[in-house]
Amino acid sequence: MSTSRLAQLLRLYLVTDPQALRGRTLTDVVLQAVQGGVTCVQLREKTASTRDFVALACALTEVLKPLGVPLVINDRLDVALACGAQGVHLGQSDMPVALARQLLPPEVFIGWSVETPDDVQRAAHLPVDYLGVSPVFATPTKTDTATPWGLEGLCQVRAMTPLPLVAIGGIHLGNAAEVLTAGADGLAVVSAICSADDPCLAAQALRTCVNAFL
Amino acid sequence: MSTSRLAQLLRLYLVTDPQALRGRTLTDVVLQAVQGGVTCVQLREKTASTRDFVALACALTEVLKPLGVPLVINDRLDVALACGAQGVHLGQSDMPVALARQLLPPEVFIGWSVETPDDVQRAAHLPVDYLGVSPVFATPTKTDTATPWGLEGLCQVRAMTPLPLVAIGGIHLGNAAEVLTAGADGLAVVSAICSADDPCLAAQALRTCVNAFL
Numbered sequence: 001m002s003t004s005r006l007a008q009l010l011r012l013y014l015v016t017d018p019q020a021l022r023g024r025t026l027t028d029v030v031l032q033a034v035q036g037g038v039t040c041v042q043l044r045e046k047t048a049s050t051r052d053f054v055a056l057a058c059a060l061t062e063v064l065k066p067l068g069v070p071l072v073i074n075d076r077l078d079v080a081l082a083c084g085a086q087g088v089h090l091g092q093s094d095m096p097v098a099l100a101r102q103l104l105p106p107e108v109f110i111g112w113s114v115e116t117p118d119d120v121q122r123a124a125h126l127p128v129d130y131l132g133v134s135p136v137f138a139t140p141t142k143t144d145t146a147t148p149w150g151l152e153g154l155c156q157v158r159a160m161t162p163l164p165l166v167a168i169g170g171i172h173l174g175n176a177a178e179v180l181t182a183g184a185d186g187l188a189v190v191s192a193i194c195s196a197d198d199p200c201l202a203a204q205a206l207r208t209c210v211n212a213f214l
Numbered sequence: 215m216s217t218s219r220l221a222q223l224l225r226l227y228l229v230t231d232p233q234a235l236r237g238r239t240l241t242d243v244v245l246q247a248v249q250g251g252v253t254c255v256q257l258r259e260k261t262a263s264t265r266d267f268v269a270l271a272c273a274l275t276e277v278l279k280p281l282g283v284p285l286v287i288n289d290r291l292d293v294a295l296a297c298g299a300q301g302v303h304l305g306q307s308d309m310p311v312a313l314a315r316q317l318l319p320p321e322v323f324i325g326w327s328v329e330t331p332d333d334v335q336r337a338a339h340l341p342v343d344y345l346g347v348s349p350v351f352a353t354p355t356k357t358d359t360a361t362p363w364g365l366e367g368l369c370q371v372r373a374m375t376p377l378p379l380v381a382i383g384g385i386h387l388g389n390a391a392e393v394l395t396a397g398a399d400g401l402a403v404v405s406a407i408c409s410a411d412d413p414c415l416a417a418q419a420l421r422t423c424v425n426a427f428l
Contacts, residue, residue: 081292
């Protein structure tokens with residue numbers, strides 16, 4: 001896939017959080033979010049059994065594939081292979097990128113979280129397809145993250161790499177425009193959609209903002 | 215691999231437990247256990263990050279491969295593929311066996327935990343290479359397990375299947391002989407070796423017992 005095509009697919013990137021669903025099912029929230037304009041879904045499960053994770057990933061694949069929305073699996077290549085995911089997202093404590101590239105079919109794209117300028121420099125020599133700039137702002141969703149990049153840091157990353165950039169961490173409608181201005185190709189959101197009263201409307205508002213910029 | 219060759223490799227089957235090492239490194243304990251006669255090592259990590267799990271699996275592969283001792287990865291096919299493990303062990307909450315078989319190279323063997331007679335019957339129609347009869351006795355190592363099979367249950371499983379059987383759960387030198395008499399091809403032990411004052415001596419004693427029976 002070309003870099004520009006991938007950048008398009010990453011425009012509004014939903015990261016799931018089973019804790020943020022307010023009692024709704026994950027599949028329902030994802031479907032509403034996609035109807036509202038989410039362009040990519042990352043399934044992130046940190047406590048589910050492998051069996052449950054695979055079942056959920058397969059269920060989401062069935063929903064998303066006909067809609068042309070890529071499913072990205074966080075961390076777990078076994079789950080990605082099992083459900084035929086289009087992408088994998090790796091953090092600094094996940095499988096090394098070069099090893100993941102060897103194990104995945106060539107058409108599966110790999111995203112990688114960058115937390116420091118050193119990470120961004122290393123990415124130039126790694127088989128990664130996009131970068132997750134993490135976190136842009138401080139966020140209660142993930143508490144194990146590094147120092148926030150801020151908008152200046154995001155500008156700095158933009159200047160360092162031609163890879164598509166997905167900004168994650170504390171992003172919502174109120175700061176989406178400035179994150180895109182700073183150079184992000186896509187916005188990753190968790191609670192701004194997962195916990196919204198109406199995930200479809202929340203996604204619509206964010207997508208309108210993204211469309212105005214790109 | 216033939217069933218009888220696999221049964222031989224499973225004779226004394228060490229399952230690792232990072233909580234049971236009494237401050238020693240996993241690699242050291244495994245190496246001592248293998249020197250004492252362990253024939254197969256299952257790496258089981260339930261809290262490690264994927265990066266740490268892969269690093270540990272690769273380190274054990276380097277130690278075990280030259281010794282001809284197979285490494286089996288518990289649950290995680292991504293880790294098994296990354297380190298080139300010889301086997302994968304799947305429990306009832308892990309990836310479905312048929313799916314795992316599709317994702318693994320044909321030479322990688324698959325073990326499957328059976329907790330009920332229904333599981334044993336289902337195994338006849340699944341691509342599994344050996345069964346873990348789990349638990350034979352009640353054990354504090356795993357608290358999420360089903361009702362113990364007991365020696366009678368193990369006899370019952372033996373009568374139901376020609377697959378190699380590895381007995382696990384509360385096995386130590388004091389009951390090893392009766393577990394083998396009941397029909398196990400191999401003994402799986404966790405704390406009887408991992409927590410032993412001398413893992414090499416503990417493995418030696420168990421191996422002598424196994425050799426007398428098989």
